[in-house]
Amino acid sequence: MRLDIQNVSKKYSATKYGLKDFSIGIDKGILGLLGPNGAGKSTLLKMIATVSKPSDGQIILNKNNVVKDPNYMRKQIGFLPQDFGVYPNLNAFEFLKYIAAMKGVGGKQLNSKITQLLEGLNLTDAAHKPIGSYSGGMKQRVGIAQALLNDPKVLIFDEPTVGLDPEERMRFRDLIHQLANDAIVILSSHIVSDIDTVADKVAIMKNGNLLAYGDQEELIDKVKGKVFETKIDKNTLHEFKQNHLVVHSLLKGKSTIVRFISSQKPNGALAQQPTLEDAYLYTTKTS
Numbered sequence: 225m226r227l228d229i230q231n232v233s234k235k236y237s238a239t240k241y242g243l244k245d246f247s248i249g250i251d252k253g254i255l256g257l258l259g260p261n262g263a264g265k266s267t268l269l270k271m272i273a274t275v276s277k278p279s280d281g282q283i284i285l286n287k288n289n290v291v292k293d294p295n296y297m298r299k300q301i302g303f304l305p306q307d308f309g310v311y312p313n314l315n316a317f318e319f320l321k322y323i324a325a326m327k328g329v330g331g332k333q334l335n336s337k338i339t340q341l342l343e344g345l346n347l348t349d350a351a352h353k354p355i356g357s358y359s360g361g362m363k364q365r366v367g368i369a370q371a372l373l374n375d376p377k378v379l380i381f382d383e384p385t386v387g388l389d390p391e392e393r394m395r396f397r398d399l400i401h402q403l404a405n406d407a408i409v410i411l412s413s414h415i416v417s418d419i420d421t422v423a424d425k426v427a428i429m430k431n432g433n434l435l436a437y438g439d440q441e442e443l444i445d446k447v448k449g450k451v452f453e454t455k456i457d458k459n460t461l462h463e464f465k466q467n468h469l470v471v472h473s474l475l476k477g478k479s480t481i482v483r484f485i486s487s488q489k490p491n492g493a494l495a496q497q498p499t500l501e502d503a504y505l506y507t508t509k510t511s
């Protein structure tokens with residue numbers, strides 16, 4: 225499996241680009257797409273899923289140009305869009321049968337496939353209740369299930385963990401780990417902790433551009449020796465933030481403990497082991 229995005233742009237109006245001359249090559253495994261709101265993550269994912277067309281550039285899956293021949297992609301894709309909608313009067317079982325019919329998935333195995341997916345997503349007990357009565361997290365899990373109906377080789381999840389509680393996030397992580405043995409899985413988020421425990425590779429986006437792409441270790445290496453922690457008077461945090469790139473701060477009595485990024489070691493600060501969160505903040509704030 226190999227997906228190549230080659231010089232892809234998406235122009236929404238004369239002056240507005242969702243994505244600008246964007247290129248990336250993606251192999252089997254889990255890619256985490258990180259970027260702040262408006263970075264262009266959904267714009268990119270919708271074009272890969274062939275529900276939107278690039279204004280320029282090519283998207284190639286296993287040497288097939290899917291801008292010209294979207295059906296090649298459509299046969300093997302599973303897509304959970306950010307604004308996934310359900311039919312509230314159908315129950316999860318009926319809904320998945322309905323989507324299966326639209327995707328052309330059928331056969332004798334369909335009922336057992338749906339049963340298996342519902343079980344994998346912890347929806348068995350609710351399977352025969354109308355989706356309108358589900359919580360946000362349960363609806364999101366129905367969305368994940370529908371993306372898996374056709375045993376996709378390219379799986380795209382736009383902000384999949386929205387609404388999932390910690391236990392469900394863990395289940396989701398285990399599930400996509402299994403799937404990624406034999407597929408390209410792309411997950412988007414603006415929250416680093418959604419990505420860092422699961423992604424083999426990470427791409428950082430901002431303003432429609434790719435800022436960084438690589439293994440987590442490679443990205444983290446860029447902030448090696450630059451991450452520090454220090455204690456400051458809580459009243460000086462605002463001023464400190466103006467002069468330093470603060471990752472986070474924690475109020476402790478009259479003091480505040482700050483984690484920050486600096487090219488030099490300030491007096492009294494303690495060097496810290498860098499994380500993907502540090503690398504993400506550094507990359508997006510300094511570009």
Ligand SMILES: Nc1ncnc2c1ncn2[C@@H]1O[C@H](COP(=O)(O)OP(=O)(O)OP(=O)(O)O)[C@@H](O)[C@H]1O
Nearest residue numbers: 236241242259260261262263264265266267268414
């Ligand atoms: N249909 C559209 N028409 C005009 N502009 C759009 C459209 N869709 C997206 N945009 C703009 O393109 C840019 C990229 O948006 P996109 O939704 O792809 O970002 P994102 O990284 O997915 O953000 P979020 O995390 O908020 O979903 C934004 O500036 C957005 O306002």
